[in-house]
Amino acid sequence: MSDQNSHEHPSVATYLKIAVILTVVTAVEVALYYVPEFGLLAPTLLVLSAAKFALVVMFYMHLKPDNKLFTNIFWPPLLLATGVILALMALLGNW
Amino acid sequence: MSTAATAHYTSTGLDTRKIAFWAFIGSECLLFGSLIATYLSYEGKSVVGPYPGEILDIPLTSISTFVLLMSSLAMVLALDGVTKGDNKQARIWLATTVLFGAIFLGFQAYEFQHFVHNGLTLSTNLFGSTFFVLTGCHGLHVLGGVIWLSSLLIQSYRNKLGPDKAMTVEIAGLYWHFVDVVWIVIFTVVYLIQRG
DSSP, rough: OOOOTTTOOOHHHHHHHHHHHHHHHHHHHHHHTSSSSSSTTTHHHHHHHHHHHHHIIIIISSSTSSOOOHHHHHHHHHHHHHHHHHHHHTTOOOO | OOOHHHHHHHSSSSSSHHHHHHHHHHHHHHHHHHHHHHHHHHHTSSSSOOOOOHHHHHHHHHHHHHHHHHHHHHHHHHHHHHHHHHHHHHHHHHHHHHHHHHHHHHHHHHHHHHHHHHTTTTTTTTHHHHHHHHHHHHHHHHHHHHHHHHHHHHHHTTTOOOOHHHHHHHHHHHHHHHHHHHHHHHHHIISSSOOO
């Protein structure tokens, strides 16, 4: 039987680059928090947070090089959870 | 032990433990999704203080967030060591991951103690109830991860964590990184985007 598990993991250099990006993005997020009267704070922070989330999932959790079945197992409940958050906020009128 | 007993392959050629673990992570998405939904739905609706803006410590939590992010880097370096059969590398980075996880828990324990000292408990207001349940549930997951990774570290010291155990370490890593990504979301929606 072929071993579908033996995918190519990212290199140590890639892991380090991702760590640097995560650190810089987090620093930017915290800096934005202290910018007074920054009108687009919430959407900007959500986009940056989603980018960090995607980087960890794709490279540290190996979803990018791994078998697509794992991606297909992960995304539906993630989308459902996001839908639950949006639906409950809408139902309780707390946008 | 025979290969069949250790490999756990399915007709897809994928490891059953890894498939099951991704399904578990999917269920965890729903758990944390519902807790985050509850927090956001009641955010800004507390009728008595302390309110988030009065009590959340952004500099302190930024440091603990950085520590947890770096623990994920340590975890992938530990997996890299196990995969290559480099026991020393695996040991150093597993120990680093455990240490960073413990430091994160220390920050959280300090934060909780500080909040209680300032009058915010589970029953003070809606913010206290939803905040402690959400971050406490995440903290318990971190604690579970620290215990799990500590057991792997002990196995490493007993020279029982060779390349044949790479999948075991990878699955533990999946759990650890998931705990990390959940915190990425919590840090943003609870700490940085405050609406009340």
